[in-house]
Amino acid sequence: MIRKFAALLILAGIAALFMELLFTYQPDPELNTTARYYADRTAADIGAANIVTAIVVTYRGLDTLGEVTVLFLAAAIVGLVLAQGRRKTAKERAVTPAGELLATGSLFLAPLIMLLGVYVFVNGHLTPGGGFQGGAIIASGMLLMLLADPLKHFSHRLIAMVEALSGMIYVAIGLLGIALAGGFLDSHILPNGELGALFSAGAIPLIYALIGLKVGAEFSAILADLSGTEEL
Amino acid sequence: MSVLFLALTVLLAVAMIGAAFVAILGKSMPIAILAAGLVSLLASVLFLLLASPDVAMTEAAIGSGLTTFLFFFILGRMRGGEHD
Numbered sequence: 036m037i038r039k040f041a042a043l044l045i046l047a048g049i050a051a052l053f054m055e056l057l058f059t060y061q062p063d064p065e066l067n068t069t070a071r072y073y074a075d076r077t078a079a080d081i082g083a084a085n086i087v088t089a090i091v092v093t094y095r096g097l098d099t100l101g102e103v104t105v106l107f108l109a110a111a112i113v114g115l116v117l118a119q120g121r122r123k124t125a126k127e128r129a130v131t132p133a134g135e136l137l138a139t140g141s142l143f144l145a146p147l148i149m150l151l152g153v154y155v156f157v158n159g160h161l162t163p164g165g166g167f168q169g170g171a172i173i174a175s176g177m178l179l180m181l182l183a184d185p186l187k188h189f190s191h192r193l194i195a196m197v198e199a200l201s202g203m204i205y206v207a208i209g210l211l212g213i214a215l216a217g218g219f220l221d222s223h224i225l226p227n228g229e230l231g232a233l234f235s236a237g238a239i240p241l242i243y244a245l246i247g248l249k250v251g252a253e254f255s256a257i258l259a260d261l262s263g264t265e266e267l
Numbered sequence: 268m269s270v271l272f273l274a275l276t277v278l279l280a281v282a283m284i285g286a287a288f289v290a291i292l293g294k295s296m297p298i299a300i301l302a303a304g305l306v307s308l309l310a311s312v313l314f315l316l317l318a319s320p321d322v323a324m325t326e327a328a329i330g331s332g333l334t335t336f337l338f339f340f341i342l343g344r345m346r347g348g349e350h351d
Contacts (some may be wrong), residue, residue, distance in 0.1 A: 087321045156325070163320035170326040178336045185343065254333065262340070 045192070064166035071086040082227035083160040091165065092239045092246075096220030100209065102167075103249055133183045141183035148176035157245030159184040160236040172248025176254045179260050189259045198252035201245040208238055208245075228232045276316060281307045296342060304335035 037141035066074055073086055073094070083089040091099055132138075149172075155162075156169030181187055212221035229235055283306050290302035308328030314323035 099315045117334075164324045165321070168321075168324040168328045170274075171325070171333050175328065175336055178333065178340060182336065182340055182343070258337070261337075 038043040042104045082090045084231050106253050110256045114260050115258045117260045141179050145176045145180050159243040160239045167244030173251035174254030193251050194256050201248040204243045238261045279309050279313045300338040304331045307331035
C-alpha cells in the first residue's frame with residue numbers, strides 16, 4: 036500500500052515537472068547560433084543534402100564512433116554472458132515449427148528488408164536515415180529469418196569478420212582524415228561532388244555504409260547469440 | 268501551428284497512452300507486445316509530424332520493428348522451450 040502510494044507520488048511529481056515544461060514551452064522564432072551555422076554552412080562545407088547526416092558523421096563524428104563502440108561493447112557482453120549456455124546440437128532441440136504463412140512469406144520479405152536496409156544507409160547523406168537505421172533494418176531482416184526457422188544457423192565467424200573489418204576501416208578512414216584533410220573523421224578526403232548526387236559529400240557515404248554494416252553485424256550477433264543459447 | 272496539426276498530435280498522444288495501458292494491463296502476452304510496438308510506431312509518426320524524419324526512422328526501425336520481433340522471438344522460445 037505504502038509502496039503503491041510512493042509510486043503514485045513519484046509519478047505525480049514527474050507529471051508536474053512535464054506540465055511545467057509543456058506550458059512554458061515557446062517555439063523559438065528563429066534558429067539559434069549553432070543550428071544557424073549548420074543550416075547555412077552544411078551544403079557548402081560538407082556537401083550533404085541531409086544536414087542531420089552531416090552533423091552525425093562529420094561535425095560530431097567522434098560521438099558517432101563512441102556510439103558504435105558502446106553498441107559493440109553491448110554485443111560483446113551479451114555474447115560473453117550467453118556463451119555459458121551454448122546449445123548442444125540443433126537436432127536435440129524440439130521447436131515448434133513456424134506457420135506456413137510466416138515460413139513462405141519470410142522467403143519473399145527477408146531479401147527485400149535487407150535491400151531496404153542497404154538503401155537506407157547508402158542514401159544516408161541524401162534522404163532521412165543512415166547507418167544506424169539501415170543496420171537495424173538489416174538486423175530485423177535477419178530476425179525475420181530466425182522467426183521463420185528457429186534452427187537457422189548464422190555463421191558467427193562471418194558476422195564477426197564483417198563487424199571487425201568495417202570497424203577497422205572506419206577508424207582507418209578517420210585517421211586518413213588527419214593526414215589528408217582537416218582532422219580525425221573529416222569527410223574531405225574525397226571531393227565533395229555535386230550536392231544531391233549519390234557519390235557526393237566526400238567520405239560520408241563510405242563511412243555511413245561501414246557504420247551500417249557494423250551496426251547490422253552487431254545486432255545480428257546479439258540475435259544469433261540469443262537464438263543459439265539453450266539455457267542460462 | 269494549425270488547429271488540424273494540434274488535433275492530430277493530441278490524438279496521437281492519447282492513442283499512445285491508450286496503447287501503453289493496453290500493454291501494461293492486458294492479460295494476453297501477444298497483444299501486450301503488439302501494443303508496445305504500437306506505442307513506438309505512433310511515437311515515430313509523432314516525430315515525423317514534428318519534422319524530425321531521422322529520429323522517426325530510428326524509432327520505427329528499432330522501437331517498433333526490432334524489439335517487437337525480438338519479443339515475439341523470445342515468446343516463441345519460452346513457449347516452445349523444453350524446460351517449461
